[in-house]
Amino acid sequence: MSTSSPEKIAVVGGGSWATALVKILCEQPQVQIRWWLRSAEDIAHIRTYHHNPSYLSDVYLSPKKVKVCEKLRDAVKGADYVILAIPAAFVQEPMQELTSEHLRGKRLVSAIKGMVPDCNQLVTDWVERVFEVPLDDICVIAGPCHAEEVALEKQSYLTIASTGQSCAEDFARLITCRFVTANPLTDLYGVEYAAVMKNIVALACGITHGIGYGDNFQAVMVANAMQEIRRFVTAVDPRERDLSSSAYLGDLLVTAYSQFSRNRLFGNMIGRGYSVKAAQLEMKMIAEGYYAANSIHSMNKNHGVDMPITEAVYRILYQRAAPAQEMEALKKYLK
Structure with missing residues (x-):
């Protein structure tokens, strides 16, 4: 131009x-x-x-x-x-x-x-x-x-x-x-799907923090979440990509850990016992991870990717599962 x-x-x-x-x-x-x-x-x-x-x-x-x-x-x-x-x-x-x-x-x-x-x-x-x-x-x-x-x-x-x-x-x-x-x-699709999923992960990080888990657990969960993102993105758009670069890993880290992350804030409120509706009203901002959890869950019915973190967040948000119980059950999947 x-x-x-x-x-x-x-x-x-x-x-x-x-x-x-x-x-x-x-x-x-x-x-x-x-x-x-x-x-x-x-x-x-x-x-x-x-x-x-x-x-x-x-x-x-x-x-x-x-x-x-x-x-x-x-x-x-x-x-x-x-x-x-x-x-x-x-x-x-x-x-x-x-x-x-x-x-x-x-x-x-x-x-x-x-x-x-x-x-x-x-x-x-x-x-x-x-x-x-x-x-x-x-x-x-x-x-x-x-x-x-x-x-x-x-x-x-x-x-x-x-x-x-x-x-x-x-x-x-x-x-x-x-x-x-x-x-x-x-890598349009890889970047876009990774950006969608990192909001779900940030929400999960907020939930664990709200419950009372420490940095050690969160670090392991984020590392496992990166593998979860890799599996899903590869299933929907298979190609060579370096998920350790800033467009993927960097975006995940800043959203998972930053004080400015609205998805982390939303998850923290859920972990502390807020209902979804109460958290949304108090935030007065949109946490994209809430909607993304449902969309990715629905998409994965056709792909069958192993995504225990995403599924735990989905159950907490949409099936009213107890956050503490879901995070306790998630422990066995983390390595």
Whole structure:
């Protein structure tokens, strides 16, 4: 793509990760951003005060770079890239405003680390199917990276994965800035499934911490979880990949251990005796691992992969199994 004229980026979503991505893109001199948010109050506040009052409120959003939009069609009109940064469980509703024609000729970027629950599809597969976007024009943003550290301008690393080499390379260049390094990768499905599953693992880590298990147990569980991820990803998309690299292992570790991990926080609340509904209400944020546990459990009915950690989390969340009993039973599977 030409570097002589500004790249036009549409960002869809108003949460912390969407806000962090807007901040990163504002670092680029040749970028113009149209940002769609659901909340009319947040839109009005951003126009007046140039920061998101609901998420990462200390981040300044340049009015010269960012235009907020009430209508999604206005945001994507004329865009070169459309970045989806809505929780997977809620991505379908706002996207109903669009047709395949609205996304024709655009590159689609998924910043969503989850699966569309109704169809148990990766977001990239769902976009390809529903909006007829060519797979080579779709990429995903993977970590290891938390929005809160982007807001603080701490050095961060991203992986941009696509089946199309040029798509991954072009967007990696676009999102690299003074405090973010982005690297391209062509393992779209491996990166995306690993990102989905690491949220389940982080949730499991939170549960064990809430019950009272220590760091020793958690380290063993995370090591076993990496093998669980390897088995599942190989079953659904067999190919050579180095799961010890940052796109896979790094993303798992930061989500499993970070104070900013909402999945770990959600799991911790479940381990301390909260019901799923009570934990969701108190967090006021979406833990993708909750929905991912059901989607991966459903998918695995066709693959039959040995996944004791994922299944334990599924039973706790969806069958109301006692967390302490499930973690006690899990001990015999860990090595």
